[in-house]
Amino acid sequence: MEAAPHMARLAAATTRPSGVPDVGGGEAPPGAEDLLTVLKWVAWTVTTLCVAGIFGVAAKMAVDHSRGSGGEHARGLGFVLGACLLIGSASGIVAALT
Helix, strand or coil: CCHHHHHHHHHHHCCCCCCCCCCCCCCCCCCHHHHHHHHHHHHHHHHHHHHHHHHHHHHHHHHHHHHCCCCCHHHHHHHHHHHHHHHHHHHHHHHHHC
16 A cells, blocks of 8 residues: 555656757857858759749740630649749758757
């Protein structure tokens, strides 16, 4: 019967986690500035390619419209706009995961 008070004291002494631990802001490793510069270049290049993709789909639509067709380009435009959405939200997605 003496085990019960001992277990009660043990249960009272243990701490329970109260959520996600705070790991702090951290410190960037040496050379992180160069990596951020490269990431900015990549983001700029991909954004430029997305705009060029929209222009390309629009040009195909204009040419095919003059030929009497043009309904197939909605799929291509959807892919390009999906890429634009992904690029635009990339930093928000990463911020939510970290």
